[in-house]
Amino acid sequence: MIQVEHLVRRYGERTVVADVSMDMARGSMTAIVGTSGSGKSTLLRMINRLVEPSAGRILIDGRDTAAEPPHLLRRRIGYVIQGHGLFPHRTVAQNIATVPRLLGWAPERIETRVRELLTVFQLDPAQYGAAYPHQLSGGQQQRVGVARALAAEPAVLLMDEPFGALDPIIRAKAQEDLLAIQRRFGTTVVLVTHDIDEAFRLGSRVAVMSEGRLLQYDTPAMLLTHPADPFVARMTGVSDRALKLLSLTRVGELRLFPVEAATAGAAEPRIDASLSLREALAELLWQGTGHGIVCDATGRPLGRISVADIAAHGRGP
Amino acid sequence: MALRAAALGVLVLFLLRPQWFAPLFTPLTQYGAPPIYDQGNLLELALAQLGTVLLAALASTVVGVGLGLFVTRAAGRAFLPLSRTLVDIGQTFPPVAVLAIAVPLVGFGEKPTLIALFAYGLLPIFENTIVGLRSCPPQVLEAARGMGMSPAQCLWSVELPLALPLILEGIRLSLVINVGTATIGSTVAARGLGEVIIAGLLSSNNAFILQGALLTGLMAILLYDALVGLERRVCRSVRID
Amino acid sequence: MSTTAAVRVFLRRLPVDPLGTLLCAVGALALICLPFLVFKANRIVPGDPVDLAQVLAPAPLAAAALVLAAAGLCAVFAAGARLRLLAGLAGIVVIALVAAAGADVLTPAGNRVVRVAPGAGFWIALIAMALLATDAVTRMRPRPVVRVLALAVTVLVVLAVLAHGTFDQLSLMREYAAHADRFASELRRHLWLALGSLTAAVLVGLPVGVLCHRVPRLRSAVLSVLNLIQTIPAIALFSMLMAPLALLAAAVPLAARLGVRGIGAAPAAVALFLYALLPVVGNTVAGLRRVSPAAVEAARGMGMTAGQVLMSVELPLALPVILTGVRVALVQNIGLVTIAALIGGGGLGSFVFQGIGQTAIDLVLLGAIPIVALAFAAALLLDALIETLRRGAAP
Numbered sequence: 022m023i024q025v026e027h028l029v030r031r032y033g034e035r036t037v038v039a040d041v042s043m044d045m046a047r048g049s050m051t052a053i054v055g056t057s058g059s060g061k062s063t064l065l066r067m068i069n070r071l072v073e074p075s076a077g078r079i080l081i082d083g084r085d086t087a088a089e090p091p092h093l094l095r096r097r098i099g100y101v102i103q104g105h106g107l108f109p110h111r112t113v114a115q116n117i118a119t120v121p122r123l124l125g126w127a128p129e130r131i132e133t134r135v136r137e138l139l140t141v142f143q144l145d146p147a148q149y150g151a152a153y154p155h156q157l158s159g160g161q162q163q164r165v166g167v168a169r170a171l172a173a174e175p176a177v178l179l180m181d182e183p184f185g186a187l188d189p190i191i192r193a194k195a196q197e198d199l200l201a202i203q204r205r206f207g208t209t210v211v212l213v214t215h216d217i218d219e220a221f222r223l224g225s226r227v228a229v230m231s232e233g234r235l236l237q238y239d240t241p242a243m244l245l246t247h248p249a250d251p252f253v254a255r256m257t258g259v260s261d262r263a264l265k266l267l268s269l270t271r272v273g274e275l276r277l278f279p280v281e282a283a284t285a286g287a288a289e290p291r292i293d294a295s296l297s298l299r300e301a302l303a304e305l306l307w308q309g310t311g312h313g314i315v316c317d318a319t320g321r322p323l324g325r326i327s328v329a330d331i332a333a334h335g336r337g338p
Numbered sequence: 339m340a341l342r343a344a345a346l347g348v349l350v351l352f353l354l355r356p357q358w359f360a361p362l363f364t365p366l367t368q369y370g371a372p373p374i375y376d377q378g379n380l381l382e383l384a385l386a387q388l389g390t391v392l393l394a395a396l397a398s399t400v401v402g403v404g405l406g407l408f409v410t411r412a413a414g415r416a417f418l419p420l421s422r423t424l425v426d427i428g429q430t431f432p433p434v435a436v437l438a439i440a441v442p443l444v445g446f447g448e449k450p451t452l453i454a455l456f457a458y459g460l461l462p463i464f465e466n467t468i469v470g471l472r473s474c475p476p477q478v479l480e481a482a483r484g485m486g487m488s489p490a491q492c493l494w495s496v497e498l499p500l501a502l503p504l505i506l507e508g509i510r511l512s513l514v515i516n517v518g519t520a521t522i523g524s525t526v527a528a529r530g531l532g533e534v535i536i537a538g539l540l541s542s543n544n545a546f547i548l549q550g551a552l553l554t555g556l557m558a559i560l561l562y563d564a565l566v567g568l569e570r571r572v573c574r575s576v577r578i579d
Numbered sequence: 580m581s582t583t584a585a586v587r588v589f590l591r592r593l594p595v596d597p598l599g600t601l602l603c604a605v606g607a608l609a610l611i612c613l614p615f616l617v618f619k620a621n622r623i624v625p626g627d628p629v630d631l632a633q634v635l636a637p638a639p640l641a642a643a644a645l646v647l648a649a650a651g652l653c654a655v656f657a658a659g660a661r662l663r664l665l666a667g668l669a670g671i672v673v674i675a676l677v678a679a680a681g682a683d684v685l686t687p688a689g690n691r692v693v694r695v696a697p698g699a700g701f702w703i704a705l706i707a708m709a710l711l712a713t714d715a716v717t718r719m720r721p722r723p724v725v726r727v728l729a730l731a732v733t734v735l736v737v738l739a740v741l742a743h744g745t746f747d748q749l750s751l752m753r754e755y756a757a758h759a760d761r762f763a764s765e766l767r768r769h770l771w772l773a774l775g776s777l778t779a780a781v782l783v784g785l786p787v788g789v790l791c792h793r794v795p796r797l798r799s800a801v802l803s804v805l806n807l808i809q810t811i812p813a814i815a816l817f818s819m820l821m822a823p824l825a826l827l828a829a830a831v832p833l834a835a836r837l838g839v840r841g842i843g844a845a846p847a848a849v850a851l852f853l854y855a856l857l858p859v860v861g862n863t864v865a866g867l868r869r870v871s872p873a874a875v876e877a878a879r880g881m882g883m884t885a886g887q888v889l890m891s892v893e894l895p896l897a898l899p900v901i902l903t904g905v906r907v908a909l910v911q912n913i914g915l916v917t918i919a920a921l922i923g924g925g926g927l928g929s930f931v932f933q934g935i936g937q938t939a940i941d942l943v944l945l946g947a948i949p950i951v952a953l954a955f956a957a958a959l960l961l962d963a964l965i966e967t968l969r970r971g972a973a974p
Contacts, residue, residue, distance in 0.1 A: 432915070
């Protein structure tokens with residue numbers, strides 16, 4: 022879908038992005054993580070050519086992005102930034118309609134799309150469509166920002182620290198929503214963050230950058246178990262890497278010991294299949310039972326899980 | 339609101355039927371001098387002054403906003419530091435001095451007044467245009483560019499609307515200063531209500547002075563008020579925080 | 580690569596300064612196309628342009644042209660601000676000296692009737708050079724102390740040159756010579772009116788501002804009244820105050836003995852005081868509002884009384900903003916005093932309006948140029964003071 026080939030960006034003598042190559046698969050969510058000044062934002066902004074590469078090229082669907090006028094390219098790519106950047110002089114509906122209007126969509130089609138997006142983002146169109154950004158809460162503004170980026174049904178969505186300005190609870194909800202939206206529209210998402218937990222939570226693959234270089238580009242589990250570099254190991258966190266590894270897998274994904282409904286004791290705690298192993302472990306430790314019954318969303322028992330089963334998944338290579 | 343309507347009513351009535359107010363001004367006159375200005379039509383003078391002010395403001399707006407746009411684009415960046423300094427220096431120029439210096443250049447009459455009003459009115463508009471355009475939040479500009487707006491689209495549909503409140507405020511400041519300066523323009527033979535005041539000063543007729551002052555004062559206040567109202571209407575939605 | 584492309588690349592490498600190029604072009608065009616000096620048979624008639632080449636000796640003229648050309652080159656190509664400042668100053672000096680030399684040659688010895696006035700070419704070239712110097716100064720961002728020193732040096736140099744008599748034959752200085760006796764007293768009068776009314780406005784406005792800060796309901800009322808006063812045109816307010824003051828003088832003999840009269844300085848002083856109130860009160864309120872609540876809270880927590888909090892925390896922290904209001908009021912007052920001349924209040928405005936009445940341009944400038952210079956100097960001094968305070972207070 023997106024191919025980055027030997028990308029370089031220099032500002033005078035300073036090299037901000039040094040020879041980065043990576044592929045992002047269609048429908049994937051890629052998180053680029055690094056400290057400030059690592060070049061992660063510059064790399065992202067070269068994809069929609071807000072920054073022009075000094076060398077190298079980027080292909081989207083096999084087509085060189087340099088072949089197209091930058092503003093036309095950007096209309097095909099969604100873009101979300103920290104602090105949302107909503108137009109303060111336009112209503113929520115007008116904000117969302119920005120790119121469709123630039124593309125010359127018919128008014129009815131724009132209206133339908135705006136309604137659809139507002140509904141998807143849990144904002145009542147009747148109540149919020151005519152509101153101005155300053156009348157919304159921070160979380161709502163952020164959702165409108167994402168809705169606006171998705172308005173013209175872009176195949177690619179770029180996000181630069183999209184949740185940086187949100188408080189932890191709203192932030193978790195926004196991450197949850199993003200995952201749902203991405204599954205629903207099948208959008209290819211590239212997301213920049215400095216928060217490794219956010220990167221692991223959202224990214225199917227994570228790219229770690231430092232001082233302009235791409236140190237490792239892999240699945241979260243591989244980054245934890247096989248860090249390519251001491252910096253990657255430090256970045257992913259040595260002290261709690263076992264727990265991080267556990268949080269990557271959900272209970273429902275394990276092979277469980279089948280359990281007869283009759284033998285499932287009332288004393289055993291129920292563990293929801295959608296919990297991560299980390300959450301399940303915490304629950305079992307809290308209950309002090311050492312094992313529990315895994316249930317699906319309807320409460321039907323799927324099997325039995327023990328602390329030892331979970332612990333086995335947190336073991337390093 | 340009622341106060342405003344009353345002020346407007348008094349102004350219009352005075353301009354149309356000045357003789358009705360004669361009894362009020364008679365106590366101020368001495369030796370049987372006329373209580374109401376009799377050397378010209380008050381309405382004509384008021385309209386002439388308003389016309390001069392509006393014409394000058396139109397010219398300052400076109401040039402001020404145009405220059406403000408120019409120095410905030412890439413092509414005009416080199417002129418930005420100097421133009422900001424010039425605005426600072428220019429605002430220390432008293433409007434009367436600008437008027438006085440314009441007389442030797444173009445002679446007496448409407449022209450020096452127009453030039454002085456134009457030159458002096460330029461400063462607040464130019465300054466507020468620059469400040470308005472530069473105070474546009476960087477994230478908003480980034481978002482506009484990131485969504486694929488061309489520089490012209492960005493200017494028209496984001497930067498200018500966001501700068502509009504400040505630009506309008508500049509136009510208002512400029513207009514209010516201009517009404518005052520236009521009054522002084524009567525000393526260089528421009529037609530306006532200043533004529534009434536000066537006639538009063540020359541003939542020691544306090545009635546002329548007071549009615550001239552009252553009419554210009556009312557005009558300035560109503561203009562100020564109308565523009566504040568316009569700003570509120572136009573900018574109700576724009577709030578940058 | 581085509582030739583045009585090569586030229587374009589060459590030009591891009593060459594550090595051509597667009598602003599300097601524009602100023603240089605305007606200045607050169609003005610010098611070539613517009614009259615540099617104007618010869619007038621007396622102070623009122625319009626004059627005839629003077630051809631400098633026929634008046635001045637070729638050698639000094641060539642030297643002046645050379646200096647101006649060098650200054651122009653600096654303006655177009657030089658990147659350094661210091662060099663550009665030097666070029667601008669050199670240009671100003673040369674243009675002024677050429678005008679003085681031309682006036683000396685053109686004025687017959689002992690003739691006090693003919694006038695040699697600077698022409699449009701002189702003024703435009705001078706302004707172009709001044710803008711070049713101003714741009715350089717803007718880019719150098721001198722510290723407040725340096726700015727004040729530069730102002731002092733400039734004032735001293737200008738006064739010394741004027742006293743020396745270099746420009747005595749130029750029309751403006753001839754006009755000054757004719758009015759020298761009145762000039763000093765009108766200047767004093769002008770400053771007295773501007774500063775006296777400002778002082779009164781500060782003495783009244785500061786307590787009113789503090790009160791407005793404490794009592795929010797008072798704030799909007801006071802500020803809207805002051806805003807209203809500000810929109811009344813100066814000439815209207817000046818003359819409106821004449822009537823009540825005349826009545827006061829007639830009714831209270833003591834007031835009349837103190838110099839309160841309907842005509843003259845009293846209505847001017849009152850009007851200037853009223854105009855100056857808005858910036859002082861408005862900025863006092865704004866300055867106090869911007870004081871960090873944490874600082875006030877801490878001061879109170881340490882046991883300061885309300886008065887102590889005001890005097891040792893709030894006012895000092897609000898001082899830069901309050902002084903900004905004082906600056907606005909002072910600059911505004913210096914300009915508005917001019918209008919006092921219309922109601923017999925005196926000041927430099929009397930030259931301006933007399934000049935307008937006599938169509939004597941030199942007399943207008945004799946009033947207007949010092950007014951502009953005073954306002955500029957006042958703004959520069961107060962700006963320097965404010966910036967020094969801000970730097971001192973910066974965390």
